[in-house]
Amino acid sequence: MSTLRDIGEFGLIDHVTRTLRRTPGVVEGTGDDCAVLRFGNALLLATCDASIEGIHFRRDWASPRDIGWKAAAGAISDIAAMGGEVRYVLASVACPADSDSTDIEEICAGIADAVESCGAALVGGDMTGSQAVIGIDISVLGEAVDGRYLTRAGALPGDAVAVTGFPGLAAAGLLALQRGIDAALLIQAHLRPVPRLAEGRWLVNHPGVHAMIDLSDGLLQDLGHIAERSKAGINVDSDLVPLGPALNGFDSILCEPLECLALSGGEDYELAIALDPALAPAICHEFAEKFGSPLTVVGTVESGWCGVRLDGQEPGHRGFNHFGPA
Ligand SMILES: [Mg+2]
The missing domain is CATH 3.30.1330.10 (PurM-like, N-terminal domain)
Incomplete structure (x- = not known):
């Protein structure tokens, strides 16, 4: 069994x-x-x-x-x-x-x-x-x-991969609650997430955006879903993943590498997209102007393999999986 x-x-x-x-x-x-x-x-x-x-x-x-x-x-x-x-x-x-x-x-x-x-x-x-x-x-x-709608399946080899906002804040808020740390902004991110509806509507109207997903289980895990459905590989450059200013000063208090929270923390409900690399700088710039929050390129879509890699390597921990090992 x-x-x-x-x-x-x-x-x-x-x-x-x-x-x-x-x-x-x-x-x-x-x-x-x-x-x-x-x-x-x-x-x-x-x-x-x-x-x-x-x-x-x-x-x-x-x-x-x-x-x-x-x-x-x-x-x-x-x-x-x-x-x-x-x-x-x-x-x-x-x-x-x-x-x-x-x-x-x-x-x-x-x-x-x-x-x-x-x-x-x-x-x-x-x-x-x-x-x-x-x-x-x-x-x-x-x-x-x-x-008009976007699925997880449209990412093309050569596409840039970008994420809205600052992934990891909700996971940091959960840690703050677990450890009794006073961190109102992070706790707010965990308890009161805001769906990125206006952002999604704006992105769907850009022909340069090819695939989209929301981040419920963690950036790497959810990008893995785009990779799988698009039959492509996604390589994330850890140096490009943005760390939110709300995390400033919490790296030692939370006792958790902030980069890990941003890569595998769940429940941020930010959006991740694959987009035309030639249009990425303009789309990211316009997005930040419109929403006052960043759209940041964090990786690329590659051909010849399928799945998600971090700095070219198989990541150790991707994100949340119900029924999976703790
Ligand atoms: Mg979802």
């Missing part, structure tokens, strides 16, 4: 999806941040994401409202990853019968806050019992405006 620990999160997904039949109207099925579905004249983007107490959140570190916000923001981020606009959200919450009713109402209010912050509507869901822990599942429906 093989266990989930043996095959890992991505092995399980491969196994479950291998037997699925393609259906008319499914433009992009499993394997990307969202499914892309033909719906009349529109292209619908559809995704769902679960957050489970003890795995995704701890109630002693996060308020119920933060927990709801983060669950919804993480799911909405998959629409940003395709360059779409969020339209409707449904939320299911499972909780033990002895839960404080105010806490559950606050979780739902946090979900509603995140949904409304991006101009979408919370239109339904489900409340159900659970034995021990709280679970939240968020389904998001969005639209590929004018039929």
Whole structure:
């Protein structure tokens, strides 16, 4: 018998999806941040994401409202990853019968806050019992405006690879919470991530951008998904990965190399893209002007091999994998 620990999160997904039949109207099925579905004249983007107490959140570190916000923001981020606009959200919450009713109402209010912050509507869901822990599942429906969307599959050999903002801040915030360190900006990054919807919409309209993903599991791991779907190699230059000013002064306190947090820390919900190298300097410049936050080239797409490398070497640790070794 093989266990989930043996095959890992991505092995399980491969196994479950291998037997699925393609259906008319499914433009992009499993394997990307969202499914892309033909719906009349529109292209619908559809995704769902679960957050489970003890795995995704701890109630002693996060308020119920933060927990709801983060669950919804993480799911909405998959629409940003395709360059779409969020339209409707449904939320299911499972909780033990002895839960404080105010806490559950606050979780739902946090979900509603995140949904409304991006101009979408919370239109339904489900409340159900659970034995021990709280679970939240968020389904998001969005639209590929004018039929435009980006997948993980479009990276071309020779492309530059770039990332928005400063990956690693959320992981640093988690460490700060675990170690009782006062670091408001980092903790905010961990508890209240903001989906990069406007950034995704802007990038999808640049013909020089070929592939996109949001960073949920860590920069190297998520770039690995672009590499795999694009059947290419991505080499990341560690010297190019930007370290956020919010990390200044925390390198010794967090007791963790900041570079490792930026390369493999999860839940930043920044966007990573592959883009035409000739257009990269202009796109990065315009992006920074428009959003007041950097778009930084951190690597290149290569041919002749598939996967992700760090400074030309196989990386030791890429990021988060449910069921994988701790
Ligand atoms: Mg994603």
